[in-house]
Amino acid sequence: MTDSSASSDDRPTDPVLSANEPASDLAATFGRPEGVDGSFAPDASPAERPQPTIAPPDPVLAEAFGRPEGETQTLQRDPYAQPATDDVPEPDPWRDPDSAAHLSAPAVGGDPESSPREKGPLLGIRELLFGGRVHWWALATLGLLALLVGLFGGLVGRWTAEVVTPLHADTVHLEGDSPDSATGGTNVERVAKAVQRSVVTIEVRTAVDGGSGSGFIVDKAGYIVTNNHVISKAANDSKAKLEVVFSDRQRVPARLVGRDVKTDLAVIKVDDVANLTVSKLGDSADLQIGQEVIAFGSPLGLDKTVTSGIISALDRPVPLRPDADSDTDAVINAIQTDAAINPGNSGGPLLNDDGQVIGVNTAGAMTGGGSIGLGFAIPINEVIPIANTLIADGKVKHPSVGITAATVRNDRIFGAQIKDVAGGSPAAQAGLREGDVITKFNGRPIESADELTVAVRTSKIGEQVKFTYWRDGRYFDGELTPVSD
Structure with a gap:
């Protein structure tokens, strides 16, 4: 029977491989490399150490992230930074389109000794012609040029005078005409066709x-x-x-x-219009209430419009005040008619049944924008002298007596009460004063300030006028002579 216990000397030991022994699979796997005796290999010199190889960068990345050519700094310089030195190159506007405009030194340096000379005495006519300062042919050339300029100006003036007809003329005189009894009677169609x-x-x-x-x-x-x-x-x-x-x-x-x-x-x-048809001007002195009349014009822009009616009143004072469209400030002594007068009829003729102009359609009383049978025209007998003066002189002077007035109507008096009298005026010389009420002027009864305005305007400059006024409960008569306004 054998002993099962064993001593420490009898423990198995690791196999030791000698250098002379053939390498086994285990030695090949876990053994020391050849020439190595210790646990670690000896350090190699830096030159013997293997170095990593860096491949060249991608060309696209190199262009995007590489340093500019010739640049050695790690960080890129701020392209907008100002140089630290004072050696700043002058801007060159020929090469740098963003450079500001400036004046540079002249290409050729001026003479520092040269300076502006003082002006010499001016040449007069005597020095110019007889002083020998100007050559004779230069004087002759200037004279010839002056002659040519004058000749050219005269030709142009004569040509323009012949082309543009004169605006004013003292050979034109408007006159009224008496009715032709042979063609009497009312015939709107015939009158409209004629005018x-x-x-x-x-x-x-x-x-x-x-x-x-x-x-x-x-x-x-x-x-x-x-x-x-x-x-x-x-x-x-x-x-x-x-x-x-x-x-x-x-x-x-x-x-x-x-x-x-x-x-x-x-x-x-209008100029250069041939075959013009001239209106026949009548007489407004003998018009009668109830007389048939015809209005012709372009109401609301509708040309060749004819309306007819009768004269419904005469000597009607109608005030026309300035507004946004007109500077007219007048009181007309109007013919009142029930012939329709609408906006656009203004300036057209009011005709009798013989086709004669007896008035100028001027205004209409309207409610709701249309005619209500109250139209007003300026009598042709008042139009003719104004038109003649405008054609001859371009402007008109009116009679004035030097007062301003307001309408007064109470249980004692109707008329035009004087509010102011201009010093030295015809009214002042006639003894009129503030508070007086004019009741009659130049044979015309006065019941309003508008009627007095019409009466004064229809008087004549320099011709004596009789008037009646009321003061302190009594009536007085006076005379004055209107003057030009």
Whole structure:
């Protein structure tokens, strides 16, 4: 029987492989490398250590993230940073489009000794002609040039004078005509056909708005009568366009001859229009209430419109005040008619049944924007002298007595009460004073300030006028002589 215990000397030991013994698989796997005796291999010198190999960067990445050519700094320089030194190159506007404009040194240096010389004495006519300072041929050339300029100016002046007809003329005189008894009777159709070629539409256009009215031809030279409020915008705006439209729709530019804001009358003129039909002017002195009349014009821009009616009143004072479209400030002594007068009829003729112009349609009383049978026209006998003066001189002077008045109506007196008397005026010289009430002037009963205005305006400058006034409960008569305004 054998002993199962064993001593420490009998423990198995690791096999030791000698260098002379063939290497087994275990030794090949876990054994020391050849030439190594210790537990670690000896350190190799830096030169013997293997170094990593860095491949060249991708060309795209190198271009995007690499340093610019010639740059050795790690961080890129701020392209907008100012240089630290004072050696700043001058801007070159020829190569740098962002450089500011500036003045550089001149290409050629000026002479520092040269300086502006003081002006010498000016040459007079004597030195110029006889002083020998100017060569004779230069004087001759200047004289020839002056002669040519004068000759050219004279030719141009004569040519323009022949092309543009004169605006004013003292050879034109408007006159009324008596009715032709052989053609009496009411015939609206016949009258309309006879006068339609003598009536025109007047249009005014400005940069912001426009307007239209009517007018009638009074002379073959191209003179046309209308209302001032029709052409007021053209008179006050130099850039406004003023045109006349004839019955055949021919459109012609017109020029303003003259206007009068105190009577609301104006005259315009067209040039180079052949075969004009001139209106026949009648007489408004013998008009009768109830007499049949015809209004012709372009109400609301509707040309060749005819309306008919009767004279419903005479000597009706109608005030016309300035507004946004007109500077007319007048009181007309109107013919009242029930013939329809609408906006656009203004300036057109009011005719009797013989086709004669007896008034200028001027205003209409309206409610709701249309005619209500109350139209007003300026009598032709008052139009003719105003038109003649405008054609001859371009402006009109009116009689004045030097007072302002207001209408007064109470249980004691009706009339025009004086509110102010101008010093040294005809009224002051006649003894009138504030508070007096004028009840009659130049044979015309006065019951309002508008009636007094009409009575004064229809008087004549320099001709004595009789009047009646009321003061302190008593009536007095006086005389005065109107003067020019």
